[in-house]
Amino acid sequence: MSAPIRLAVIGMGKIAHDQHLPAIAADPDFQLVATVSRHGGPVDDLPFFPNIEALIESGLAVDAVALCTPPQVRRAIAATALAQGWHVFLEKPPGATLAEVVTLEEAARATGASLFASWHSRYAKGVEPARAWLADRRIDSATVTWREDVRVWHPGQEWIWAAGGFGVFDPGINALSIVTRILPRPFFLTEAALDVPSNRQAPIAARLQFRDTAGVAIAADFDFRQEGPQHWDIVVETDRGPLRLADGGATLTLPDGSVPTAAEGLHGEYPGLYARFAAVIRAGTSDVDVAPLRHVADAFLLGHRNLVEPFVE
The missing domain is CATH 3.40.50.720 (NAD(P)-binding Rossmann-like Domain)
Structure with a gap:
């Protein structure tokens, strides 16, 4: 075509x-x-x-x-x-x-x-340079902090609170799409706590603990109740110091303070997605990675549910 x-x-x-x-x-x-x-x-x-x-x-x-x-x-x-x-x-x-x-x-x-x-956060400009830098480093731990105000980012979107609507995992899965891309080894959930408003079906916050296949700890904190500054941050501790991804993967800072960027053609999350979609169509193939969704499913399977105060927009 x-x-x-x-x-x-x-x-x-x-x-x-x-x-x-x-x-x-x-x-x-x-x-x-x-x-x-x-x-x-x-x-x-x-x-x-x-x-x-x-x-x-x-x-x-x-x-x-x-x-x-x-x-x-x-x-x-x-x-x-x-x-x-x-x-x-x-x-x-x-x-x-x-x-x-x-x-x-x-x-x-x-x-x-x-x-x-599609996983749009994987096309944030810091993600591929982070993946490349981490490929040959010893990774000691990783911490994900994804806290945003649902009233700002999802106003009036009642579907997000229904069964199957994901709740805080709607943004949280963006973080998981990045972590599953940049870390060199598979990881799996060991425990989870989900805060579910008493009048809703989906969680408003979640705290997750993972281990990778080498035993490295990965922690994630997702929260829809954040007011003031919003946080979309990933920190990976390595033998060379901490790698930091901020602004949802848009800003990468290496331990020496340098801020590398991706190739020009990768800039822009949705332009990158459509470039990939066109390439998949032209090649006659498909691109379906369910790893981020699998981690969310595991959180619902394994997570302890804590009823919290009702959410009223």
Whole structure:
């Protein structure tokens, strides 16, 4: 496929408008041909549909779709798109359950379409230089602090508090997507504590303890109740001193104080995602890494639940 990939965006919420549409507009590999949403209206006078079934019935020529819906409804939409032979971009998290994602991966193989489970934080500009620097270092420990104000970043998004909505793991999975990328060895959960508001189904905070296959400790602190300065930080202690990733992976500081950057082509999380999606489609392959989702699933399996005060927005 050498012509622009004709793309429809499904689920026109804040992330679609703020991140997806600008990245698509700047990428010559893609041509936005339609938007699909239960709410809102058309973008730039392009065709607009209330659901994927109406898009299919229209007969509009589409090669791929980007799904920006809440995870609870994403599997059915993705399966419908794959049945059309359309390539599918899944916003993070790629599904509400691991089984859903495995089923979609099998469907993509059966239809020959490409499936891309995107992890936007892996495309922050400090992540790949951090991975390269850590590859031949002795790692002694890692600490993740991901604390943000849910009222600022997810105002009015009731789905995030429902079963399958992930709660604080919606941002926390971004941290896990980085850590699973930069650390050289696999790691696994040993204990977890989840703070769940008494009027909600999903946690508002979580404290996690991991060990890697060499016994190195990794600790994570996720909290949706942060006021004032927000924290999206990862510190990896090594035999050469601490490596620090701040601002959600955007700022890397090495022990000597230097601040290396990624290659120019990797700058920008969503431009990087769309460049990767185009490459996957052109190659006729899929890119589906469930490691971050697996750690979240393990936290729900193993975690001790603490009921805390109700959350009222």
